[in-house]
Amino acid sequence: xxxxxxHSPGFEKVLPNIDGxxxxxxxxxxxxxxxxxxxxxxxxxxxPRYDIDRNQKFVxxxxxxxxxxxxxxxxxxxxxxxxxxxxxxxxxxMQEALAHYAGADPTQGAQYFLDTFFSMGVRMFELVPxxxxxxxxxxxxxxxxxxxxTLTNENNICLFEYTADHALQRHTTAHSVSIxxxxxxxxxxxxxxxxxxxxxxxxxxxxxxxxxxxxxxxFIFGAFYGAxxxxxxxxxxxxxxxxxxxxxxxxxxxxxxxxxxxxxAGTTNTLVRVGIEPTTVSYDWEHADRESRNTMHLVNxxxxxxxxxxxPRNSGAMYIVLNNDSTNAWGEKRGYRITPGTGxxxxxHLTILNSTSLGKAAEWAGRDLWVVKHKDTEPRSxxxxxxxxxxxxxxxxxxxxxxxxIVQEDLVIYFNLGAHHIAHSGDIPNTLMHTSASALMFTxxxxxxxxxxxxSVQGVKLELGEGGPKxxxxxxxxxxxxxxxxxxxxELEPDLDGYRAVRHEVTDLSFNxxxxxx
Numbered sequence: 001x002x003x004x005x006x007h008s009p010g011f012e013k014v015l016p017n018i019d020g021x022x023x024x025x026x027x028x029x030x031x032x033x034x035x036x037x038x039x040x041x042x043x044x045x046x047x048p049r050y051d052i053d054r055n056q057k058f059v060x061x062x063x064x065x066x067x068x069x070x071x072x073x074x075x076x077x078x079x080x081x082x083x084x085x086x087x088x089x090x091x092x093x094m095q096e097a098l099a100h101y102a103g104a105d106p107t108q109g110a111q112y113f114l115d116t117f118f119s120m121g122v123r124m125f126e127l128v129p130x131x132x133x134x135x136x137x138x139x140x141x142x143x144x145x146x147x148x149x150t151l152t153n154e155n156n157i158c159l160f161e162y163t164a165d166h167a168l169q170r171h172t173t174a175h176s177v178s179i180x181x182x183x184x185x186x187x188x189x190x191x192x193x194x195x196x197x198x199x200x201x202x203x204x205x206x207x208x209x210x211x212x213x214x215x216x217x218x219f220i221f222g223a224f225y226g227a228x229x230x231x232x233x234x235x236x237x238x239x240x241x242x243x244x245x246x247x248x249x250x251x252x253x254x255x256x257x258x259x260x261x262x263x264x265a266g267t268t269n270t271l272v273r274v275g276i277e278p279t280t281v282s283y284d285w286e287h288a289d290r291e292s293r294n295t296m297h298l299v300n301x302x303x304x305x306x307x308x309x310x311x312p313r314n315s316g317a318m319y320i321v322l323n324n325d326s327t328n329a330w331g332e333k334r335g336y337r338i339t340p341g342t343g344x345x346x347x348x349h350l351t352i353l354n355s356t357s358l359g360k361a362a363e364w365a366g367r368d369l370w371v372v373k374h375k376d377t378e379p380r381s382x383x384x385x386x387x388x389x390x391x392x393x394x395x396x397x398x399x400x401x402x403x404x405x406i407v408q409e410d411l412v413i414y415f416n417l418g419a420h421h422i423a424h425s426g427d428i429p430n431t432l433m434h435t436s437a438s439a440l441m442f443t444x445x446x447x448x449x450x451x452x453x454x455x456s457v458q459g460v461k462l463e464l465g466e467g468g469p470k471x472x473x474x475x476x477x478x479x480x481x482x483x484x485x486x487x488x489x490x491e492l493e494p495d496l497d498g499y500r501a502v503r504h505e506v507t508d509l510s511f512n513x514x515x516x517x518x
Contacts, residue, residue: 133186254418
């Protein structure tokens with residue numbers, strides 16, 4: 001029957017997809033001018049500023065302390081994260097990584113993966129110094145049990161401090177400039193599951209902020225592109241784009257779930273939605289000919305029961321975990337804000353509603369955030385074997401959210417990172433990491449009495465005047481002990497005597513002068 005159809009008139013024969021140079025990642029040709037000149041790199045002449053106990057997997061840096069744990073299925077988790085001797089998070093780690101596809105053929109239309117089934121921890125392979133991580137990074141290894149023996153993946157975790165390409169703080173006045181460098185600590189691993197490489201970062205900032213970031217690279221999982229699709233462009237572009245002779249991209253969602261067991265100023269916490277909303281108000285000081293003023297205000301609404309939440313439109317609300325019984329010096333409740341991090345926009349959740357293929361295997365994927373009451377009987381949101389029996393999974397996350405009260409309770413936040421990956425020609429040969437980054441940040445919100453980074457940063461204040469700038473440094477700087485070519489010395493520690501301004505004509509914001517200026 002198939003042979004008869006094959007030889008019948010008008011039978012469409014789909015072109016084969018043949019591997020070739022179009023899938024090569026490496027281009028060894030000469031390239032544009034400048035490619036053969038080595039690029040700038042980060043160096044660490046004075047050695048690391050963090051301490052690490054390799055036996056206990058304990059790390060400390062600039063007021064942060066935490067333990068690093070490892071699982072065959074999920075990879076790295078962090079425990080007992082403290083900042084300045086106060087626990088912020090008891091447990092922080094990935095739970096599951098979902099990739100759900102869509103398409104008009106039975107392969108793409110029914111395809112999904114739950115990657116912990118393939119042991120994302122086991123597939124944390126050795127990192128490449130100078131490329132995955134700075135050459136000066138500290139590398140750790142992980143071991144796991146398989147086949148009645150212990151196996152080790154060497155150097156598959158890296159730890160390093162990095163200086164950002166922007167200042168942490170700066171301010172210019174008429175007679176001075178004050179500026180601080182921005183450093184942060186990174187704990188990184190890469191899990192390669194089939195066609196994708198997931199780089200997972202845990203970042204720590206000098207003000208006590210903690211960020212979780214995921215980047216993806218690797219080969220896309222494509223679909224066939226046939227002549228019938230070319231004649232029906234609308235149908236062809238419904239699920240992706242033509243990216244080679246007989247290849248179409250295949251739209252899919254990446255939803256990567258993490259657990260954060262927060263302990264903000266103790267274990268009794270409340271999640272509050274602080275809305276940033278428009279309003280109309282009448283003030284006593286308003287002009288007689290104006291009855292009211294259109295403005296905005298904050299609306300505080302505590303989340304009373306376990307529930308799922310989405311990121312608000314126009315960033316119109318803040319989610320803050322606080323302790324009602326703990327206040328700072330100014331009487332404000334101490335908390336940490338949960339906010340999208342430094343990735344590609346707002347982290348998404350699964351687009352598909354009531355997925356036919358996925359069943360109940362990943363109920364956590366349907367919302368951006370979940371808040372539930374901590375229970376020892378609910379240690380994680382998913383199980384690797386959920387992939388085998390999606391209709392009746394071993395862990396059904398929907399059962400976690402059963403309406404329990406969560407005001408001043410021990411709270412757990414489950415959050416999703418990922419992307420709506422609509423692959424295009426730029427994904428050939430590999431998806432690029434800067435276009436696939438997704439992140440979430442926990443940042444102090446009235447937790448301290450003032451910015452705590454002031455005690456840790458390195459920076460300078462330049463006093464200006466006719467006699468030239470007078471720099472006054474805070475924190476360490478390179479003045480000796482580093483052997484560099486004299487012409488390159490200023491690239492490590494700039495000579496600020498070359499700062500030329502003697503005065504800045506900044507806006508005077510005192511009441512009289514600002515009004516007169518306007």
